[in-house]
Amino acid sequence: MKTKALLFVGGQYISTMEFYFRKLNETSFVSAADSGAEMLKSLGRHPDLLVGDMDSVSQETLQWCRGRGSLVLIYPPEKDDTDTQIALQALEERGFSNVEIFGATGLRLDHFMGTLASIYGLRHTLKATIIEENVEIGMVSREMTLFVNRGEIWSLFPYGGQQTIVSLEGFKFPLTDASLDYGKPLGVSNETVDEEIQISCKGGTALYFRWLKRY
Known part of the structure; x- marks a missing residue:
């Protein structure tokens, strides 16, 4: 392919x-x-x-x-x-x-x-x-591992209507099987603290905004 x-x-x-x-x-x-x-x-x-x-x-x-x-x-x-x-x-x-x-x-x-x-x-x-x-916008439906710069700002939102269960590694605020819910912006403005991050979705799809420059 x-x-x-x-x-x-x-x-x-x-x-x-x-x-x-x-x-x-x-x-x-x-x-x-x-x-x-x-x-x-x-x-x-x-x-x-x-x-x-x-x-x-x-x-x-x-x-x-x-x-x-x-x-x-x-x-x-x-x-x-x-x-x-x-x-x-x-x-x-x-x-x-x-x-x-x-x-x-x-x-x-x-x-x-x-x-x-x-x-x-x-x-x-x-x-x-x-x-x-300055920004990358994408979606994760299963798992994504990525090399990043420390100090990047990431925001994640549920997308698609299904329950979105997310785990985050390499972030200032890690998550383990956390539910991203509409009406509760839990995933806004997290920060990378490692040079490798992992986002896992056990259910649903996470929409992410990755800010490549600090403001």
Whole structure:
């Protein structure tokens, strides 16, 4: 199975150009959902795969992508799935198991929530993570072990409606089989104290926010 792909979507880009250049240099396969291709054009990198209804990407950029060999998959505007969800499904179908998403944050919080729903829907077959320079947003349904920097701020929330039972190791406030409940923000603002952390879910799914810089 293939490993990682990048996905640029049509949201707000909040990181430095140097950050995106570094990410592009780290990964060989790059994709875009609709106007995410505009960001890639500004970076001088055409998407290997461009999907969506193309209602927000310019014709100039669309032709630029085609002229450089992008595979372009156009869907009708009247559809049930968002462009981001279609792009994630297309990457899964092509054998990718890990997708880093850029441009998913910003003022359109409804689009952000839609992206979270897409990540959740594919959680058993695809590890999709929203990443920007200062924050990483993802989900854990079973277990995740990760090397981190000490002093990172993490917040965890239940997601998906099922009872979420979580254990945390390597944090200032460790947890053992604790229930993350809606209406009780137990998982907000924890801090890493070790260089390796572990998050385990015995039930449900935990949504996490990992802040990569201290404020």
